[in-house]
Amino acid sequence: MPWDLAASDLSDLALGAALLGAGGGGDPYLGKSMAADALASTSGRVRFLDPDELDEDALVVTTAMLGAPTVLVEKLPSGKEVAVALRALERHLGRPVTATMPAECGGMNSMVPLLAAARLGLPVVDADGMGRAFPELSMTTFGAHGLSGSPMAVADEHGSVAVVDAGADNRRLESLARALAVSMGASASMAIYAMSGADVRRTAVPRTVSTAVRLGRAVQEARQCHRDPFTALEETLTRTVYEYGRTLFEGKVVDVERATTDGFARGRARIAVEGTADEGELVFQNENLVARMAGRTLAVVPDLVTVLHAESAEPVTTEGLRYGQRVRVFAISAPPPLRTPEALAAFGPGAFGIEENYRPLAPGSGG
Amino acid sequence: MPWDLAASDLSDLALGAALLGAGGGGDPYLGKSMAADALASTSGRVRFLDPDELDEDALVVTTAMLGAPTVLVEKLPSGKEVAVALRALERHLGRPVTATMPAECGGMNSMVPLLAAARLGLPVVDADGMGRAFPELSMTTFGAHGLSGSPMAVADEHGSVAVVDAGADNRRLESLARALAVSMGASASMAIYAMSGADVRRTAVPRTVSTAVRLGRAVQEARQCHRDPFTALEETLTRTVYEYGRTLFEGKVVDVERATTDGFARGRARIAVEGTADEGELVFQNENLVARMAGRTLAVVPDLVTVLHAESAEPVTTEGLRYGQRVRVFAISAPPPLRTPEALAAFGPGAFGIEENYRPLAPGSGG
Incomplete structure (x- = not known):
């Protein structure tokens, strides 16, 4: 229709x-x-x-x-x-x-x-x-x-x-x-x-546009009804081509490095998990490419790594990342068309110089 | 025809x-x-x-x-x-x-x-x-x-x-x-x-292509017949749209500076007039823009300033200029269509950041 x-x-x-x-x-x-x-x-x-x-x-x-x-x-x-x-x-x-x-x-x-x-x-x-x-x-x-x-x-x-x-x-x-x-x-x-x-x-x-509308609506309705927007997101994702998403870790941005080279915004950010000595890391090239915790990869491209404000679940772009922000790093599994061998050759980790194989985001406790 | x-x-x-x-x-x-x-x-x-x-x-x-x-x-x-x-x-x-x-x-x-x-x-x-x-x-x-x-x-x-x-x-x-x-x-x-x-x-x-053929032929015929190629050039030019050309000075290349910036080859060359303390200068941006002697402008764009080997009258491009070459700096008056007010606004001295008015190449003894 x-x-x-x-x-x-x-x-x-x-x-x-x-x-x-x-x-x-x-x-x-x-x-x-x-x-x-x-x-x-x-x-x-x-x-x-x-x-x-x-x-x-x-x-x-x-x-x-x-x-x-x-x-x-x-x-x-x-x-x-x-x-x-x-x-x-x-x-x-x-x-x-x-x-x-x-x-x-x-x-x-x-x-x-x-x-x-x-x-x-x-x-x-x-x-x-x-x-x-x-x-x-x-x-x-x-x-x-x-x-x-x-x-x-x-x-x-x-x-x-x-x-x-x-x-x-x-x-x-x-x-x-x-x-x-x-x-x-x-x-x-x-x-x-x-x-x-x-x-x-x-x-x-x-159906990615209608999916985006549904995801955005789920977050905004949850906020209005004082429900947890992250739970709303996770629930809505299960009924989309993305199927699955979860929080990897939550913490405070303690360092952001970025430089615009060759027309790309490249950089990395460190996020301190509060109340622990753990530190998460994001690497980005316009988009977030990989999320790591203590050297261990939690999610890697083409899976989606996104940064959300810890309270509102408002997305933060790599350009908007700032020292001191309290954020949740949230991962969403890539839709099946992004995980074929041809797709992974075009935009899997290797296409970005990341020397590790793609391992699909797995359910589990993150941070 | x-x-x-x-x-x-x-x-x-x-x-x-x-x-x-x-x-x-x-x-x-x-x-x-x-x-x-x-x-x-x-x-x-x-x-x-x-x-x-x-x-x-x-x-x-x-x-x-x-x-x-x-x-x-x-x-x-x-x-x-x-x-x-x-x-x-x-x-x-x-x-x-x-x-x-x-x-x-x-x-x-x-x-x-x-x-x-x-x-x-x-x-x-x-x-x-x-x-x-x-x-x-x-x-x-x-x-x-x-x-x-x-x-x-x-x-x-x-x-x-x-x-x-x-x-x-x-x-x-x-x-x-x-x-x-x-x-x-x-x-x-x-x-x-x-x-x-x-x-x-x-x-x-x-008729610039046929003119180029005639000028090239005049030089090559002069060489073959042991006549002066510069005289042959000057004579041939009078029967073309260029009307006029002459040697500005002759000497040895004693310095060449060049850099490729923004896709252009920019630079300058100094030419010592032999047997004197005089030094000529060329400024170029891909092409020669101006020829000076002791600070005095002898020829300026859109008039043509060209460097020729002192013996053979073979043209030397700005890229081919080298220390030690013996050369004649030869100027050719720009054809009338290059000297209209519109033309001078588009490619007169000011278009190249040269702060002087265009003064057409005048007959006279150069170097």
Whole structure:
């Protein structure tokens, strides 16, 4: 069934998308503001399609922003540049686009397709290519299943647009897109991964937008009813494609190192578990990649490691991590499409230089 | 009258184009090798059209390579990538290209259109957009007369191609093209400045390819007949759009400083005039920008300052300048289309941060 997302759902989506963003995917507050503006200027609703409802030969194109989070928070895209990118790709392909779709989950990139949809009157597919956020465009279930991101369109706020084709080489495409994004002011809007309805069903992580809305709603309802938001999250996750999530440890942020290099925000954080001598560690590259306790890995990419405020369960992005914050480090098991051999080759630990095998998040007491 | 350029003309063209390249425009030896390979694989000839022969609505597209000379000498383009760029732009425009044209004069970029022409069976227009070489794509008589470089296609040797549109903003286009070129390995082939036959007549510097051939031939014939090649050059120039050229000074290179920054080769050279205490100075950014003697400017951009071996009159690029070389610094007056107020605003001394007004090269004794 198609369903409509209304302006009143944006808070839930922003919270849930930030949670699934695993520390990346952009600032949820800005993403929400951006989407609220876009919806306010139109009918106030965006139509969502379930992947199962797409025609075999529908033309679906993902829309996203590319750039380091540090820059994203300083520069909001207008829906205009996303629409320019989508229309440029449509013109290049010589066929009308049926629907747009997020490339990843995240405070910003779950919202970007809503801007395009509101501007162009298009529906959005309830699915994406990561089921979380990743730092690189080439790290998608689309690419892991052999789809090419080319041709891709990139646009900036000045109306400049480029259509880029790197054939089957998604990593080369990534480097060209990133070069353009840096030249365009360190961020840009793009239309990428044009695919058929059949390809969406074969390669995308399904129903991640509606899942984000449900997760966000569960947390907000729990807060309102003075129930534990973490318990609400765990319960809701069991009824989603993620199946499972739990707290790894809780404590106080005692150190954060970060540097923006090559357009990525890289760093690590240490979290002291209160009342003990234990110290947890997070390593991130835009997104949290691994959580460790006393040298032992508790969760590693592609499983989702997310940091939540210890009281409110509000997600904290890697850019928002600060000394002194009291947080819970919460892990969510990656959906099955992220755990195939092809997927693990594209975005498992080794793809980030982490020299350990992927071991799926196991139920158990964390911290 | 159309005329054919044969493989046997390439030595003359390479020498003359390097001379007009004013120290830039790429290595003439490599340019010649590249063109010889391209001609050998086809009929061995390329058809040239005079600007006056073009239909009003002909579609002419310039082809060029972009990159710092330091990189060009390490990486030769195959004709394939130029053809890919031209075909991508043609597809984007939805009309067949009538002819290609050089963007600038230079050892490399006078040759690049020959590669495209040989591969695609297209004629080349005997004209260009600089009448010399300049370090930036936006520094053309096309742009000075209001033509837009957009849309532009950029291709690399891996088959990646991007079509970029920055509207009327040629400087933005330049920065996007340069970012792509750097990402593509610091150089790339491009198709840019699509224009009508009428636009070619209105904006291009006419007959620069045939002029380069004549100048190169004059030097080589003088050498063979043991006449002075500099005198031959001066005489031939009076019968071209350049009208005038002369030696500024002669001496030994005693110092060369250069650095590649932002994709440009910037630097300066000092030349000691033998038998005197006088010292000449050259300042360059890919191309020679200004020649001075004891603090007094003898020639400044857009007039052409070129360095020639003192005996052979072989052009020396700014990359080829070395301590101990005995050279003549030779200046050639810029063709009239380079001296309009619009042209001087785009590529006069101020465009390079040189704080002096353009004073046209005057006849007189130099060094």
